[in-house]
Amino acid sequence: QSALTQPASVSGSPGQSITISCTGTSSDVGGYNYVSWYQQHPGKAPKLMIYDVSNRPSGVSNRFSGSKSGNTASLTISGLQAEDEADYYCSSYTSSSTLRVFGTGTKVTVL
């Protein structure tokens, strides 16, 4: 089972909006609504930002939103802030033998 494909890096200026894509197949992202997104700052544990494609856990800023179209899920960060600079990973259930797959990860840089 290959990892889901994410862009290696995305950047934006403070206040701008950016979108991170997460591309899989019909066996994972496209076939199920079990896509989640995690934020990870250097040396820290991942933090859940979005689950079940578009749901936001309590305490997570509404500047973060998720969506899906076909085999590609997306995480949008609006009103970009310096604290949003981190690595972001998507994850999905997969019908393959391995049950779950993560994305390759995207480094977000705030210019």
Place this chain on the structure above:
Amino acid sequence: EVQLVESGGGLVQPGGSLRLSCAASGFTFSSYEMNWVRQAPGKGLEWVSYISSSGSTIYYADSVKGRFTISRDNAKNSLYLQMNSLRAEDTAVYYCAREKRDSLLTNDYWGQGTLVTVSS
């Protein structure tokens, strides 16, 4: 406050074994499914294993199947990962992570991680 504290990491030779533990507190451990997720130095996240709340259902990533064993002791609020036949590519920070209720394979709380280094 939900807390997950991993322990048991360290340096081990190729072919060796190690047992990781995760101590849970601040929630009813026996009601939650749990996972192990790892991250090699400078690399991305990799799901390792899943265990249901009762321990009756278990899944593994293909990369560790047959070598790693996940288990739990609900009386001790603890999650374990027995790792045998370790390889250099198993070198990583290992996180235990709680599954969010009413969602599938969503981890809402993570421990701080424990580093496993496989090297001679």
